[in-house]
Amino acid sequence: MFEQIIFYSFGTMLLLSALMVISVRNPVYAALFLVLAFFSTSAIWLLLRAEFLAIVLVLVYVGAVMVLFLFVVMMLDINLARLRAGFMRYLPAGALVALVLAASMVLVVGGEGFNEIRESGLAERGPAYSNTAELGEALFTAYLYPLEIAGAILLVAIIAAIALTQRAKRETKAQNPDAQVAVRRQDRVRLVKMSSERDSE
Amino acid sequence: MSIDNLSLLLPEIALLTLACATLMVDIFSNDPKHGPGYWLAQLTLLVTAVLVLVTYTGDSQYAMAGMFVSDAMSGLLKFAICIISLFALFYSREYLLRHDIIKGEYFVLGLFAVLGMLVMVSANNLLTVYLGLELLSLSLYAMVAIHRDSSSASEAAIKYFVLGAIASGMLLYGISILYGVTGSLELGAVAQVLEGQSDYPTLAIFGLVFVLIGVAFKLGAVPFHMWLPDVYQGAPTAVTLFIGSAPKLAAFAMAIRLLVDGLGPLLPDWQQMLMILAVLSMATGNLIAIAQTNIKRMLAYSTIAHIGFLLLGLVAGNAGGYAGAMFYVITYALMSMGGFAMIILLGRKGAEADQLDDFSGLAERSPWLAFLMLILMFSMAGIPPFLGFWAKWFVLREVIQAGFVWIALLAVAFAIVGAFYYLRVVKLMYFDEPREPDEPQCSTPLRTVLSVNGLSLLLLGLSPGLLMSLCMAAFSP
Structure with a gap:
C-alpha cells in the first residue's frame, strides 16, 4: 500500500513535469522541469531496488548533464518563436508516433513475457544484497x-x-607578460616630424 | 570468472597504451610538422604488427570471458591491417604536410581506428563487434572532418556520420532481435541455438536482414552505397586513402564473424541476399564509374564494384570462398591505397590532382610514375600477371566450384565493362598531351614507398601462391 502511494505520487510528478518540459515558454524552466522528471524517475527506480542506477541518474544527469544544459540555455540566445513554429503542423504526426509507441508498450508489458514478474513481483533478496x-x-x-x-x-x-x-593559437587573446615587459618605446610610439600648419580660418 | 589468456590481447593492449602515449607526446612537442607524434604512431603500428606475429598460434583461442577470439584469420588480418595502416599513415603525412593541414590528432585518431579494426577482427561476441565498429567509425568521422576549412570535407563528414549512425542503428536492432531469439550475445552460442532448430523462427531471419544491412552499409554494397562516392570525393585524399584501405579488411572480418561464425546455420538465407547485393554492386559500381570525370569519385564507384566481387566469395558459402574473399580484400586494400597515393603525389598545395585530366600525358612528365599507375590500373582491372587478376580468379574459381556459374558469368561481364574506365586512365597517361610539361614534384621517400606499393602488386602477382595459401590456411578447420 505504502509503496503504491509512493509510486503513484512520483509517477504523476514524472508525467506532469515531462509535460511541462515541452509546454512551458521559458527554456530555463523547461530544463528545471526536466531535472524534476529525472528526479522522479530515480525515485521510481529506487522503488524497484535499483539503487545504483537511481543514484547514478541523479549524479550524472541532474548533477552534470542538466547543469551543463542550463548553462548552454542561458548562454545562447534561443529564438523560441521559431522553435515553436512547426508545433501544430507536426502535432498529428507526433501524436501518431506517440500512440503507436504507447500501444506497443501496452502489448509488450501486458504480454506473456512479463507474466512471471507480474505474479511474483520482484525477486526477494536478502538485506546483504547490493x-x-x-x-x-x-x-x-x-x-x-x-x-x-x-x-x-x-x-x-x-x-x-x-x-x-x-x-588555431593565434586567435586566443591570452596575454604574454614576457612580451609586455620587454616592449620598448620605439615599438609603441612613432614620432612624426611635420611642419606646423596655420589654421586656414 | 578470472581474466584468462590475457597474453592473447597483447597487440591490442600495446596499441592502446602507445596510442595514449602518442597523444601525450604530440601535445607536448612543439614540432610544427608533428614529427615525434608521427614517428611514435608508426612505431606503435610496427610494434603491434610484431606482437600479432608473436602471439599468433594458428588455432582458435578465447580470452576475456569468451568475448575475444584469436584464430588464424584474425592473425593474418591483424597483421595486414597494421602494415597497410603503416603505409596509409605515411601517405597521409605527406598529403597533410603538402596541404598545410597537419594536426597531431590525425595520427592518434588513426591509431584508435586501427584499434577498432583489431577489436572487430577478433570479436567473438555481438557486443564486441558493435563496440569495435563504433570505435573505428567514430575515429573515421573525425578524420574526415579534420580539415575544417574545407566545406566539401565537412559535408562529407556529416553525410558519413548520419548514414553511419543509421547503419549502426540497423546493426544494433538486428543484434537485439538475435539476442531475443537466441538468448545469447556470444557468436558461438548464437550459432549453436540456431543449429539446434531445424526450422528457426522467422524472427531470426528478420534479425539477419538488419545485421546484413548494417554490414552492407559498412562495406558500401549497393543499395547501401550512397555515402561512399560523396565521402571519397569530399574527404581530404589522405583520409580517403585511409578509409579505402584497412577498414575494408575490418568490414570483411565483421561480415565473416557475424554471418559465418554467428549466423552460419542461416547460410541459405543470407546467401541469396548477398547474391543480390553482389550483382547490384558490380553492375552499379562498374557502370556509373564510366561516367565519372573526378578520379576520386571514379575510384569510389570502382570500390563498390570490388565490394560486389568480394561478396561473391561469401556467396560461395564455403571455406574456399571465404579465403578467396579475404585474398580479394587484401589485394583491394593494396591497390586502392596505391591509387589514392598517386593522386596525393600528383597534387600540389591548393590544387588536388583529382580530375582525370590531371593524368593526361603523365608518361611524358614522368615515365616511372606513369608505369606505376599502369600497374595499379591493370591490377584493378584484373589483367594478368598482376595481383588483381589472381584475386578475381580465386573468387571466380570458388564461385564456379560452388555451382553458381551464371553469377560468375555476370561477374566476368561486369569486370570487362569495368576494364574500360581503368584502361581510359592508361590511355590518358600514354597517348594524350600533358597539360603541364614539368615533372611532378615529390619527395624521394614518397616516390620510393609508392614504388614499393606498386611493385608489390606485380611481385605478389607473379607468385600469388604464398598469400593464397595463407588465406586458405585461415579458413581451414
Whole structure:
C-alpha cells in the first residue's frame, strides 16, 4: 500500500513535469522541469531496488548533464518563436508516433513475457544484497573487455571534439607578460616630424 | 570468472597504451610538422604488427570471458591491417604536410581506428563487434572532418556520420532481435541455438536482414552505397586513402564473424541476399564509374564494384570462398591505397590532382610514375600477371566450384565493362598531351614507398601462391 502511494505520487510528478518540459515558454524552466522528471524517475527506480542506477541518474544527469544544459540555455540566445513554429503542423504526426509507441508498450508489458514478474513481483533478496556490487562484479569480470573498449570510444570522442573545435593559437587573446615587459618605446610610439600648419580660418 | 589468456590481447593492449602515449607526446612537442607524434604512431603500428606475429598460434583461442577470439584469420588480418595502416599513415603525412593541414590528432585518431579494426577482427561476441565498429567509425568521422576549412570535407563528414549512425542503428536492432531469439550475445552460442532448430523462427531471419544491412552499409554494397562516392570525393585524399584501405579488411572480418561464425546455420538465407547485393554492386559500381570525370569519385564507384566481387566469395558459402574473399580484400586494400597515393603525389598545395585530366600525358612528365599507375590500373582491372587478376580468379574459381556459374558469368561481364574506365586512365597517361610539361614534384621517400606499393602488386602477382595459401590456411578447420 505504502509503496503504491509512493509510486503513484512520483509517477504523476514524472508525467506532469515531462509535460511541462515541452509546454512551458521559458527554456530555463523547461530544463528545471526536466531535472524534476529525472528526479522522479530515480525515485521510481529506487522503488524497484535499483539503487545504483537511481543514484547514478541523479549524479550524472541532474548533477552534470542538466547543469551543463542550463548553462548552454542561458548562454545562447534561443529564438523560441521559431522553435515553436512547426508545433501544430507536426502535432498529428507526433501524436501518431506517440500512440503507436504507447500501444506497443501496452502489448509488450501486458504480454506473456512479463507474466512471471507480474505474479511474483520482484525477486526477494536478502538485506546483504547490493546491486552496486553485483553490477561492478559483472562489469569488471564478464564485461571487462567491452567496458575497456567503451572507455577507448569515449577517449576518441574527447580527442575528436577537441581536434574539431579547437581554434588555431593565434586567435586566443591570452596575454604574454614576457612580451609586455620587454616592449620598448620605439615599438609603441612613432614620432612624426611635420611642419606646423596655420589654421586656414 | 578470472581474466584468462590475457597474453592473447597483447597487440591490442600495446596499441592502446602507445596510442595514449602518442597523444601525450604530440601535445607536448612543439614540432610544427608533428614529427615525434608521427614517428611514435608508426612505431606503435610496427610494434603491434610484431606482437600479432608473436602471439599468433594458428588455432582458435578465447580470452576475456569468451568475448575475444584469436584464430588464424584474425592473425593474418591483424597483421595486414597494421602494415597497410603503416603505409596509409605515411601517405597521409605527406598529403597533410603538402596541404598545410597537419594536426597531431590525425595520427592518434588513426591509431584508435586501427584499434577498432583489431577489436572487430577478433570479436567473438555481438557486443564486441558493435563496440569495435563504433570505435573505428567514430575515429573515421573525425578524420574526415579534420580539415575544417574545407566545406566539401565537412559535408562529407556529416553525410558519413548520419548514414553511419543509421547503419549502426540497423546493426544494433538486428543484434537485439538475435539476442531475443537466441538468448545469447556470444557468436558461438548464437550459432549453436540456431543449429539446434531445424526450422528457426522467422524472427531470426528478420534479425539477419538488419545485421546484413548494417554490414552492407559498412562495406558500401549497393543499395547501401550512397555515402561512399560523396565521402571519397569530399574527404581530404589522405583520409580517403585511409578509409579505402584497412577498414575494408575490418568490414570483411565483421561480415565473416557475424554471418559465418554467428549466423552460419542461416547460410541459405543470407546467401541469396548477398547474391543480390553482389550483382547490384558490380553492375552499379562498374557502370556509373564510366561516367565519372573526378578520379576520386571514379575510384569510389570502382570500390563498390570490388565490394560486389568480394561478396561473391561469401556467396560461395564455403571455406574456399571465404579465403578467396579475404585474398580479394587484401589485394583491394593494396591497390586502392596505391591509387589514392598517386593522386596525393600528383597534387600540389591548393590544387588536388583529382580530375582525370590531371593524368593526361603523365608518361611524358614522368615515365616511372606513369608505369606505376599502369600497374595499379591493370591490377584493378584484373589483367594478368598482376595481383588483381589472381584475386578475381580465386573468387571466380570458388564461385564456379560452388555451382553458381551464371553469377560468375555476370561477374566476368561486369569486370570487362569495368576494364574500360581503368584502361581510359592508361590511355590518358600514354597517348594524350600533358597539360603541364614539368615533372611532378615529390619527395624521394614518397616516390620510393609508392614504388614499393606498386611493385608489390606485380611481385605478389607473379607468385600469388604464398598469400593464397595463407588465406586458405585461415579458413581451414
